[in-house]
Amino acid sequence: MTTDIDALVHGVQEGDRRTLARAITLVESGLSADLDASLELLNQLHSAATSKDSIRIGITGVPGVGKSTFINAFGEHMIQQGLQVAVLAIDPTSTRSGGSILGDKTRMEQLSRNPQAFIRPTPGGLHPGGVARRTRDTIALCEAAGFDAILVETIGVGQSEVSVADIVDTVVLLTLAGAGDDLQGIKRGIMELADVLVIHKSDGDNQLPSRVAASELANVINLLPRRFEAWQPTIDTCSSLSGQGIPEVFSRVQEHRSALGNKTIREHRREQSLRGFDDTLRDLVINEFLQRPEVAQRLGDLQAKVRSGELHPTAAAVRLLTK
Amino acid sequence: MTTDIDALVHGVQEGDRRTLARAITLVESGLSADLDASLELLNQLHSAATSKDSIRIGITGVPGVGKSTFINAFGEHMIQQGLQVAVLAIDPTSTRSGGSILGDKTRMEQLSRNPQAFIRPTPGGLHPGGVARRTRDTIALCEAAGFDAILVETIGVGQSEVSVADIVDTVVLLTLAGAGDDLQGIKRGIMELADVLVIHKSDGDNQLPSRVAASELANVINLLPRRFEAWQPTIDTCSSLSGQGIPEVFSRVQEHRSALGNKTIREHRREQSLRGFDDTLRDLVINEFLQRPEVAQRLGDLQAKVRSGELHPTAAAVRLLTK
Numbered sequence: 001m002t003t004d005i006d007a008l009v010h011g012v013q014e015g016d017r018r019t020l021a022r023a024i025t026l027v028e029s030g031l032s033a034d035l036d037a038s039l040e041l042l043n044q045l046h047s048a049a050t051s052k053d054s055i056r057i058g059i060t061g062v063p064g065v066g067k068s069t070f071i072n073a074f075g076e077h078m079i080q081q082g083l084q085v086a087v088l089a090i091d092p093t094s095t096r097s098g099g100s101i102l103g104d105k106t107r108m109e110q111l112s113r114n115p116q117a118f119i120r121p122t123p124g125g126l127h128p129g130g131v132a133r134r135t136r137d138t139i140a141l142c143e144a145a146g147f148d149a150i151l152v153e154t155i156g157v158g159q160s161e162v163s164v165a166d167i168v169d170t171v172v173l174l175t176l177a178g179a180g181d182d183l184q185g186i187k188r189g190i191m192e193l194a195d196v197l198v199i200h201k202s203d204g205d206n207q208l209p210s211r212v213a214a215s216e217l218a219n220v221i222n223l224l225p226r227r228f229e230a231w232q233p234t235i236d237t238c239s240s241l242s243g244q245g246i247p248e249v250f251s252r253v254q255e256h257r258s259a260l261g262n263k264t265i266r267e268h269r270r271e272q273s274l275r276g277f278d279d280t281l282r283d284l285v286i287n288e289f290l291q292r293p294e295v296a297q298r299l300g301d302l303q304a305k306v307r308s309g310e311l312h313p314t315a316a317a318v319r320l321l322t323k
Numbered sequence: 324m325t326t327d328i329d330a331l332v333h334g335v336q337e338g339d340r341r342t343l344a345r346a347i348t349l350v351e352s353g354l355s356a357d358l359d360a361s362l363e364l365l366n367q368l369h370s371a372a373t374s375k376d377s378i379r380i381g382i383t384g385v386p387g388v389g390k391s392t393f394i395n396a397f398g399e400h401m402i403q404q405g406l407q408v409a410v411l412a413i414d415p416t417s418t419r420s421g422g423s424i425l426g427d428k429t430r431m432e433q434l435s436r437n438p439q440a441f442i443r444p445t446p447g448g449l450h451p452g453g454v455a456r457r458t459r460d461t462i463a464l465c466e467a468a469g470f471d472a473i474l475v476e477t478i479g480v481g482q483s484e485v486s487v488a489d490i491v492d493t494v495v496l497l498t499l500a501g502a503g504d505d506l507q508g509i510k511r512g513i514m515e516l517a518d519v520l521v522i523h524k525s526d527g528d529n530q531l532p533s534r535v536a537a538s539e540l541a542n543v544i545n546l547l548p549r550r551f552e553a554w555q556p557t558i559d560t561c562s563s564l565s566g567q568g569i570p571e572v573f574s575r576v577q578e579h580r581s582a583l584g585n586k587t588i589r590e591h592r593r594e595q596s597l598r599g600f601d602d603t604l605r606d607l608v609i610n611e612f613l614q615r616p617e618v619a620q621r622l623g624d625l626q627a628k629v630r631s632g633e634l635h636p637t638a639a640a641v642r643l644l645t646k
Contacts, residue, residue, distance in 0.1 A: 276636035
């Protein structure tokens with residue numbers, strides 16, 4: 001496939017949504033034939049993307065916590081503040097718990113009709129490193145297209161939550177009120193990575209339990225190591241249904257950015273870029289190797305021999321690498 | 324370095340501890356010069372290792388839960404049942420929480436003096452995949468050396484707990500009694516991977532709280548998806564200090580093996596081998612790439628350019644790969 005890179009670069013910088021979507025598709029492509037084009041595209045848009053003073057927010061929480069509904073309300077609020085908002089929804093490929101973004105379109109219906117918003121699901125079926133790389137690149141494209149705020153939605157299971165902290169400035173963790181049992185559902189690991197905690201669905205009869213859960217959670221997070229020295233994670237309640245608390249969550253995000261300061265945010269992004277470079281390198285090196293005809297040809301046979309017990313896994317791997 | 328593989332193979336099969344230790348060091352070596360020798364060694368010992376009807380147990384739990392003390396008592400009990408026990412302690416390289424096995428030698432002093440036991444720490448400083456591969460290979464060597472039971476100790480943080488479920492038959496998770504807060508410290512992810520749960524340090528004034536914690540935990544694990552269809556995870560209390568409950572934990576492990584049956588255990592190990600092959604392949608391919616002189620030479624420069632923002636991470640990675 002030949003791609004007219006100049007047209008893509010121009011269209012993205014003009015903020016044309018259809019061109020942006022095509023550019024993302026190119027960058028997401030796992031085909032080595034598209035690699036040169038996507039590299040060229042990222043390179044040409046790199047300075048436009050990095051000069052942009054964007055807000056990168058990760059929205060995470062277990063399935064059922066209402067991330068899409070929250071993003072619908074939160075995104076609308078940000079747009080009312082004069083921002084252009086891009087939403088990237090990651091569908092992780094956790095082997096154990098999984099997750100689906102089916103039905104999310106209806107939950108984000110209001111936002112998806114707003115001309116100041118751009119919603120893009122990231123395809124699943126990739127290993128976590130691949131998802132992180134593609135999301136990182138998609139963020140760059142959205143920033144080059146002029147978006148002020150990027151919301152990255154991840155299902156907080158498996159390794160995806162680690163990845164989201166690697167690609168955003170501020171991590172918002174949604175959770176629900178309920179009996180003590182609920183708190184057990186939140187992984188300590190993900191709490192350690194959250195900057196802004198939100199007890200979601202705090203409406204109707206659920207308002208009091210939500211406030212109770214918030215104060216319970218406050219005790220827990222005080223014990224956790226801080227992600228940033230300058231920031232003590234906050235806890236608020238909110239309802240995407242009534243809109244209560246939505247502006248406050250956005251204020252928290254802004255407070256988080258002020259507390260860190262531009263210098264720390266920039267430094268943090270540099271560290272993230274460096275990790276992204278390492279991850280991407282691994283990803284690409286493996287893919288290049290597995291696509292070699294002599295490797296692809298022999299892989300199945302060696303897998304079968306490992307499975308039958310005929311070959312030791314390490315020995316089989318070394319054999320594929322050296323012969 | 325030239326290595327006398329025949330002498331190593333012979334010594335390991337004789338069960339000579341010093342030779343076993345040398346063989347493990349060879350397999351752990353990251354040096355490409357040792358790769359051929361370690362491959363040859365693993366290949367020659369492969370049939371001896373796979374024919375062995377060993378018990379592979381993972382012992383996991385957060386730092387401070389008393390894993391080493393437990394292994395000291397648990398290992399002694401297994402030896403009293405006529406088994407030879409190898410202990411492999413993994414020191415993970417979690418970027419956030421970390422962990423240390425300093426002081427473990429004293430906590431396993433009794434076991435380390437027992438001639439039926441073999442204790443081996445796995446060096447840290449490796450990424451999770453590397454740890455899993457080396458531990459997998461070390462298990463093979465210990466089994467070839469005639470050990471009946473392999474205890475793999477991991478600190479249940481970061482990604483190490485996922486790895487341990489990938490290399491053992493039965494996962495024993497240690498936790499402590501306490502207020503509701505404690506349960507939050509256990510990640511749901513790790514609970515989903517545990518077969519035998521143990522409330523540890525159930526002695527003195529802690530016995531009643533331990534029993535309470537056990538029944539609380541029973542409610543939680545009933546809600547979790549099962550790792551094996553044939554097995555509902557169990558919960559017991561035990562004290563490595565008094566010895567109370569130690570035989571029961573071993574009984575649970577045996578019950579787990581019986582419930583699964585030899586066929587399922589073998590099938591499970593085959594799946595693990597296949598995953599091990601994949602992981603090892605990735606590991607080796609990356610290492611081979613990074614050790615190429617032209618790559619090693621340019622890596623630092625590209626990292627600096629990514630860090631300064633001059634180059635997009637993906638673009639830098641592609642550049643290193645293609646030019």
